[in-house]
C-alpha cells in the first residue's frame with residue numbers, strides 16, 4: 466500500500482524507473498515516448514548529461530543559501546542570460562519554484578506597482594475564458610476554467626473574463642483573420658469600460674493557449690491591438706508563457722512572434738526542463754524602479770526563491786536551448802510534425818482542427834466536422850484517448866478544454882526538441898492506433 470497522496474485516487478499511476486532521450490521507462494521495462502514532455506516540461510528529453518553535471522557541480526559547491534543574505538552565481542548568470550534574450554524593456558527576473566508561483570508573483574507585483582505609484586483603486590484583473598494560470602488562489606481565480614474554480618468559489622477574488630482568440634471556434638464565415646482578431650481584442654476595451662476605466666491593473670493572456678484549448682495561436686494583429694488598449698487605459702500586460710515559453714513555439718519567448726511588448730512575463734516548465742522545479746517572473750525596468758523608488762520591497766516571497774541548484778540546472782538548460790542551437794530547430798521540426806499529423810488525421814471525420822506553433826501542437830476532436838459539435842461530456846473522449854495512447858506507448862496530454870462553457874476534447878503534443886523524423890513517425894503511428902481504438 467502506498468502512502469503517497471496521488472492527484473487521481475481512483476487511477477493509481479505506474480512507477481517510473483528511468484528516462485533516456487525521448488523515452489520514459491516503467492519498472493517493468495516498457496518504454497513510453499514522451500510526446501508531451503509531461504505537460505510541456507521536458508524540452509530536452511531525459512538524462513541530459515550537461516544538465517545533470519551542472520546540478521552535481523552546484524550541489525558540491527552549495528545547495529542552498531537564503532536570499533535574505535545571499536545571491537548566487539547561477540542565479541545571477543541565469544537572470545543575465547534570460548534578460549539578454551527577453552523582449553525589449555524587460556529587465557529583472559524573480560525566481561520561484563514553478564508556474565503557479567510565477568503567475569501569483571506576476572499578479573501581486575502588478576497590483577503592488579499601482580499601489581506604489583498611488584493608484585490603489587486599480588483592483589481588477591481581466592483574463593480570458595480559455596485559460597489556465599495555475600492552482601494557487603489568485604492564479605486560479607484568474608484562469609478561465611469555471612470547473613477548476615468551483616469548489617473554491619467563495620474564496621476567490623473577483624476577476625473578469627473575455628473570449629480567447631480561438632479562430633477555429635470564433636471566427637465567423639466571411640470574416641477575415643484580422644477582423645476577427647480586432648473583434649476579440651476589442652472585447653478587452655469593452656470589459657475595461659464596464660469595470661471602470663481606471664480600476665483595472667492587469668490583463669493576463671497566454672500568447673499560445675495551452676492545456677485549456679490545445680495549442681491555439683492568436684491571429685495576426687490580435688496582440689498589437691491588445692497592447693494599444695493596455696497602453697490607452699494604463700493596464701499592465703502579463704503574458705503567461707509557463708507552457709508556451711522557453712522555445713516551445715520556435716522562439717525563446719512565444720510573444721516574440723506576435724511582436725508584442727509585455728510588462729510582465731511568467732515562465733516555468735521548460736525553464737528547468739523537469740530537471741529541477743523552477744519558474745520565473747520577468748518584469749520591466751519601469752515596474753522594478755517603481756518598487757525601488759517606493760517601498761523598496763516586493764511584498765511577496767518564498768523560502769526557495771532563487772534556489773542555487775534549480776538556477777544551475779536552468780542555466781544549463783537555457784545554454785542548451787540558445788547556444789546549443791536547440792530552439793533553432795523547433796520551428797522546422799514543428800512544421801514537419803504538423804504536416805505528418807495533417808497527412809495522417811487531416812481527413813478523419815472526428816478531427817476538427819490540427820494547429821499550433823513549433824513543437825506545441827494540438828488536435829481538437831469533434832463529433833461532426835461541419836457543425837464542430839463536440840462529443841458529449843459523458844463520453845469523456847479525452848480520458849479514453851489518454852488511456853489508449855499510454856497503452857500504445859505514447860504520452861500525450863489530453864485535455865477536456867473549455868468550449869462555450871462546456872468541456873471539449875483536445876490532445877496536446879509537446880515533444881522534446883531533440884526528436885528526429887523517425888520519432889515523428891512513431892508519434893503518428895501510436896496516436897493512430899489509439900484513435901482507432903477509441904473512436
Ligand code: PLP
Nearest residue numbers: 563564565597598599675707708
Ligand atoms: N500557467 C500555465 C499556462 C500553465 O499551463 C500552468 C500549468 O500547466 C501553470 C500556469 C501552472 O504551473 P505549475 O503547474 O508549474 O504550477
